Amino acid sequence: MGIVLYALDGCPFCEAVHDALSTAGVDYETHWVDALHSERDEVKRVSGQRAVPVLVDDDHGVTMAESEKILQYIDQTLAQ
Template sequence: MSELVLYELEGCPYCAKVKNKLADLGLEYESVMVPRSHGERTEVEEISGQTGVPVLVDEAHDVEGMPESDDIVAYLEETYGESAA
């Protein structure tokens, strides 16, 4: 299992932004598709405390459920980008 896990929804533009950053950085990750209905998103709610996506889990850095695409993109750049040496 990958240490990076992305909870996402098909067709979600915020999820696409995060997936593009993961691809830019050449990072492998596990994708977990969540149900369309917010009421059925119990797994992502348990992890992040909310039902919105995307949500990132990064076990290598003790990130247990980071929401908000802009925050995730900034985190990925800071942690895995060129300046993260």
């Protein structure tokens, strides 16, 4: 599966992660989530919570939330 970003359209934290992934040249897939937290079952299944953004990196066995942590991970691990 590679890298998957769970994101909400219009979410500034999600946009920051999108921008960082693109700038780093990372290939990834976006799974757009519902605006209602109660409808984010897939996010809860993969991360244990319903907030976004959530990054899943199967190649490194990493699932993480919190945009600042994700941005740091992109910079330190995924940037080419």
